[in-house]
Amino acid sequence: MTRKKTLILIFILLFIVLGLSFIGRRGIARRFPLTITEICACNKNAAYDDNGDYGADYIEIYNSSDGPVSLLGWGLTDSRKDLFKYTFGDVTVEPGQAVIAWSSPCIDDTSLYRDDYVPSDIHDIPFKISKGEVCILTSPDEKYVQRLPIPYDLPDNKCYASCLDDPGRYNITSATPYYVEETFIPEKKEILEAPSFSIKGGWYDGDVVVTLDAPKGDIYYSLNGSVPDSESYKYEGPITISNRTQEPNIWSAMGDIATANTYIPDFPVDKGTVLKAVAITDNGTSEIVSQTYFVGLDSYGYDGISIMSVSMDPDDLFGYEKGIYVQGKVKDIYGEKMDLDPFEYIYDYCNYGKEGRGWERPVNIEFFSEDHHKVFEQKAGIRIHGGFSIGQNQKSFNLYSRAEYDGNEYFKYDFFKGNGNGYSKVVLRTGGSNDLFVTKQRDVFCQSLVADRDVGIQRAIPCALFLNGEYWGMYFIQEGIGESYIHEHYGIDEDNVIIIKNNEVSTDDPEDLKLYTDLVDYISTNDMAVDSNYRYVEDKIDIQSLIDYYITEIYVANGDAFSNNLALWRAKNPTGDKYGDGKWRWLLYDLDESCAMITELTNASIDSFIEGHWEISPLNGDKLFSSIIKNEEFKERFVSSFIEMTEKNFQYESVHEKLSILSAKCKDADIKSQERFRGDFVVSSYEPGEDFTPPYSEDDYNADIAVIDDFFKERASYITNYMKNDLGLSD
Known part of the structure; x- marks a missing residue:
């Protein structure tokens, strides 16, 4: 009998131990209203915080009770050794709601918060939050509420989460914060x-008649850029692709995409057909593949120009939560916090104003010569891509080739x-x-004029863009x-490059930025x-590169230079190569506010040595x-280079010929693009005598090209005299 009781007791103890282990493993907290329902331990682009920023790990805490609960x-x-590494303040979790604890700082200026806003x-x-460790939630009286181990094999951008119908069971899932x-x-x-x-x-x-084939599964497809799934067209036989232009606009009819020019075309835009297809079985699916067909277009x-087709999940473009082309949820997040005028929404306070890897979306591109x-x-x-231009209805993009998408780094x-x-x-x-x-x-034209100089330029070719099949x-x-x-132009290994662009350094190392800012401080505080x-x-600067940069920006009268749109680079660790000497070299970009684009600021008669820029000017x-x-050797070299570039790179007859070639190539494409996006939008700072009444015509285009041509025709005499006077040169 004693032996039997002993066995029963052992069995009971084992049952208790296993039960406690089970509870610890699952993290069940049935006696308390608050539980951890989701953990993301490597959030690259799974979810963004209440600043609209990705990258922060997070823990979701859910109130399963019928009443509000304070986290105070x-x-x-x-760590079990320190149960109160973080102690919550007086945050109330409403019934059936969740709050998120982020590892990121709050970057808001909280002084702008409305009086009634409660974070x-x-x-x-x-x-x-690390894989393989535990996350522990503790009540104010120091009792374990939940101890939740995080799996070692939790993939990046995935979460460890529970659900309402089985709160003690945790699974690896996609992120669903809140x-x-x-x-x-x-x-x-x-x-x-596929x-x-x-x-x-x-x-x-x-x-065009297209047939689809897959070794396994049923094939589903779409024709308008949407993502195919089991609710889409099921492939039953050959698909006839016709001209879709007269079909109603879908993506071109989207609103909520701009704060400046909000024009939406009231006519059917040209359309290609993006045929997207996927194979599906009960237990599997293929990747989505696509081909773009341009059928019967005028x-x-x-x-004479190339065509680029970009196809992607429409939700990644226009979706409220994660669409990169819309004002979206980020605008509403900030709208709840503070009062902002529409101008301020352009930058950080819209989906399309957010930056970083988390706001990158996968696409398929097809390029036609x-x-x-x-x-x-x-x-x-x-x-x-862009600064103020992101507030327009036609936006610029960055495209990135990465091995993670298809194995291609380039x-x-x-x-x-x-x-x-x-x-x-x-x-x-976009321009x-x-x-x-x-x-x-x-921008493209001005940079092309100095392609032979010692300042870096961005080569470019014109193209027509189709976005999910619609003309963009x-x-x-x-x-x-x-x-x-830098590797392409100068042969320096990519991991040995420092690039500074608008006071941000590519390496994310403040010491690398300091290499340049300290040098500028030295120059400004020591007698040159x-x-x-x-x-x-x-010994620290490629002097000719610096000179060519300043001459170019001054000559074309770029009003948005020097304090902005400044880029330079150097080799981080000097090598024996020509460009591996560790000297700073300058790069040109964003020269679009030049050549009389801002009539009162960047015209041919402006003295760009001392005025004509938004903030600072060279002198x-x-x-x-x-x-x-102030150094005579530098001044002499600068003046000599200025005269040389004036007589060669900016010589009017040469510029006129090059402008004629480029403008002829782009004429029809630009006019068509203005019809699609400009509407009756007025560029208030540009005054060539144009009334901006649509439609944009060939005469309008020729007049706009003439503004650039006239600028270069008149510029040399003005800016050469300014140089002599401003630099104190004798005749």
Whole structure:
């Protein structure tokens, strides 16, 4: 009997131990109303915080009770030795609601908060959420509420989460912050082979009949850019592709995409057909594949220029939560916090104003040459590009080639016929915030004039863009400033490059930025007329590159330079190569507010040495130039280079011929693009006598090109005299 009782007791103890282990493993907290329902331990682009920023790990805490619960005095930690690493303040969790504790800081200026705004999210939890560790929630009376182990194999951008119908069971799922799923739906496991197309995408005069095939599963497809799933068209036989232009606009009819020019076309835009297909079984799915067919389109606006088709999940473009082209949820987040006028919404306070890897979305690109033959296709990433221009209805994009998308670190095609080293980033640029609605060509054209100088330029080619099958206007495919650009042009290894662009450093190392800012401080606080001081600077700077940069910006009268749109680079660790000497070299970009684009600020008669810029000018506020020009050797070299570039690079007859070639190539494409996007929008700072009444005509275009031409015709005499007077040169 004693032995039997002993066995029973052992059995009971084992049952208790196993039960406690089970509870610990599952993290059940049935006696308390608050539970951890979701943890993300590596959030690259899974979810963004209440600042609209990705990248922060987070813990979701849910109130399962029927009444509000205060978190005041509760503890959150990753260590049993310190249960109150983070102690909550007086945050109330409403019934059936959740709050998020983020590892990121709150970057808001809280003085702008409305008086009635009460923050719900928690920031700055003082520990890193790591895979394989535990997360512990503790009540104010120091009782364990929940101890939740985080799996070692939790993938990046995935969460460990529970659901309402089985709160003690945790699964690896996609992120759903602020929302607890009713039930767990297992993701399909099998990866199927993607469907194949009988005819590849291209430019066709008449209808195209396409057949699809997949080794396994049913095929589902869409024709308008939407993502196919089991609710889409089921493939039953050959698909006839026709001209879809007269169908109602879908993506071109989207609102909520701009704060400046909000025009939406009231006519059917040109349309290609993006045929997207996927194979699906009960337990598996393939990747979604696509081909773009341009069928029966009028060639006007496309002759002689390339075509780029970009297809992607429409929700990634126009969705409220994660769409990169809309004002979206981020605007509403900030609208709840503070009162902002529409101008302020342009930058940080809209979806399209957010930056960083988290706001990059996957796309499929197809590129067609100037004769409209398909050259290549590739999977890539896309983000919104630009400053003030992001508030316009036609936005610029950055495209990124990454191995994670399709194994390619660089784009498979050399758009610019360069050195063949490859690019991991290119820009689809509209022409800036103002020239976007005029010629689109100022930036590209001005840079092309100094291609032979010692300042870096971005080569570019014009193209027509189709976005999910709908015509999206004229763009320039342009080199993107980045490590691959430096490697392509200068041969420096990408991991040995420091790039500074608008006071942000590519390495994210403040010490690398300090290398430049300390040098500028040295130049401005030491007499550059002293030879030893100048020799020190000469050892740190490629003097000719600096000179060519300033001459270009001054001559073309770029009003948005020096204090803004400043880029330079150097090799981090000097090598024996020509450009590996560790000297700073300058790069040009965003020259669109030049050549009389801002009539009162950047006209041919403006003295760009001392005025004509939004903030500082070379001899009026620019610490670097106004100091180094005091050295006679530098001044002599600057003047000599200025005269040389005036007589060669900016010589009017040569400029006129080059402008005629580019403007002729872009004429129809630009006019067509203005019809699509400009409407009756007025560029108030641009006054060529144009009344901006639509439609934008060939006469309007010719008049706009003439403004650039007249600028260069008149510029030399003005700016040469200014140089002599401002630099104190004798005749």
